[in-house]
Amino acid sequence: MKFVLEVDMAHMHGKEEAVAELGRVLRYWGGNLRHYALEEGDAAEVYDSDYREIGSWRVTAA
Template structure:
């Protein structure tokens, strides 16, 4: 399985703020990982701390099938 996480932080005011926001997103997502079924084809939106949709994660079959 291949896991893809895409987050668009273009609307973030500065690189420092973008780094903090990405850290929050990764901590939240990682902490809630057990709530997701990560089988092939799973996907969901990713939200920032203001609950705005800023990206998406998904799973696809890996190179081996």
């Protein structure tokens, strides 16, 4: 299986915002993954600090 995280950085302004938002995404979802079985088909949307959808993660077949 694969864990795939996709984040659209198009709306982020500069390196500083990108670093801050990506760090937030990784911290939040890293801590939240314990609530999922992490089986093929599991997925969720990813939101930025303004609660805009900026991506998703999913578990797929390899």
